[in-house]
Amino acid sequence: MRNIYLFWLVCALTFSNAVWAQKGDKIKYKADRLTNARDGRVRFKKLLHNVVFTQESTTVYCDSAYFYSRSNEMEAFGRVRIVDDSVTITSKKLIYKGDEGMALLREDVVYRKGRKVLYTDILDYNLVTEVGEFKEHGKLVDERNTLTSTYGVYHSKSSQAFFYKKVLLVAPDFNLKADTLEYSSISKVAVTKGPTYIEKKDGTTVDADGGKFRTAQDQTIFDEGTIETKNYTVTGDEIFIDDKKKIYTAKGNVVMTSKKDDIYILGDKAVYEKNKGISTVYGRPLMKRVMRQDTFFMASDTLVSIEHVDKDKERILAFHNILMYKLNMQGKCDSVAYFLSDSTIHMYNDPVIWNKNSQMVSDSIDLFFEEDILKIMTLRRNAFLISIDTLGQHNQIKGRKMTGNFNEFGDIQDMDINGNGESHYFVLKGDSLMIGMNKIFCSAMTLRFKNNIMNNISFYTQPEAKFIPPHELEEDQMFLDEFDWRADERPELYEVATYYHPGDKVTKKDNLEKRARELVEDHPEAVKKVKQELKKRDKNEVLKQLNEAQPHLPKER
Known part of the structure; x- marks a missing residue:
């Protein structure tokens, strides 16, 4: 909010004493017709047609008037017009009490000072206290801005203006709504009280409980506010806006809620740079993505959300000490790029993924x-997979590139290895007897998994294999070069989302029940069987029923 937006309001309400003259100055008058009249013991002059009053530099025109010389008062009616230098005021009625220093204007009051105009039906000004006020709705207008409120007061001595009830400021760049607006032309600070809502032309909005505007610096502070950006709704205990730099800051219990995806970002501080379309969150931020089966959590030292006109380039970046948690997958690395358009996550700098018994x-x-x-x-590059079998032995595969495919439950099905493949695979009889280890070199191979445990391997392109029976197997032969089982680094839910406690889990069943409830509300008959399966707590059947039911549901209109 710029200084001019509020300064002009004060100018419009600055009723200088010159306009109304000084207390005790005698009023001079003239009219086409002048008669004496009496109301009881009170004598007064009745003036008709082309009535003109003057007092010092102020001139008042009207159609008719009553003038009380003893009390130095007048009442003017019909096309009242007050002129003094650059100020012109019109109304249908004026009561001026010269000795008391009170001017009371009524009905269709229009106060003009240059290009600034005040419209109201009741306007009072006290020359003694230098306080002016409009009542029963007022509207202030200049060539750029409009402010309306039910009641307004200006204290000339302290240079303070107060606007109360249904305050609306319409400016070229924003609209502001508040219950109360206070402004000091000395400190250049404006304060809103009660619910305050700002909507900017660029689509950014602020919803808060009162705020402080440093108009000279174009800076604003709100308590417990909400900022609406292009992609997010941002809430915090304190909101700071710098309109010159176009930077918006939220502090304390910050929550960023995506408008497009089920994404929530929590942190201690968020900074939105509007000109760049970048939001940066600090204070060990946490990103939550609510998914169909469970919730994906990612914590880091810093999170950056990037807006872009090209949706394919909109992304979330995470930096340093990154921990990831999903019910059937955990991970860590030092940097992440999450592209929202195709739901792709790229992990860099020593990335590790754990999936059930695999690393x-x-x-x-x-x-x-x-x-x-x-x-x-x-x-x-330098891909290395370790999978623990039923005996706790480490099956190992490494190669230049690996591509894994997952089923509808998020469980790994197979893994293709391309380039420089090397494998140490323990051969079991049943689940409890190891009969040897296969050591194989092959440029292309495929691993198949059952219940997230390596089940078998297929080899292509002239494999070189060596089978080592148990009695010949030395410990140093069991591990490939660069073997590093890092289970102690595997994050738990409470380490990623710190508001959880050890042992807490976000289960598939919780999310399935939520999904089923949503379907039941819209299509109760179509998901009746799903609801029954939920009661049995059979997660696989529940998902199967959900997937089968969805294609047959009525399409939304």
């Missing part, structure tokens, strides 16, 4: 989600 590392990892379910994982 995957590489130079970079890409995760592709489809309908909120992890479908494809790509490990690029």
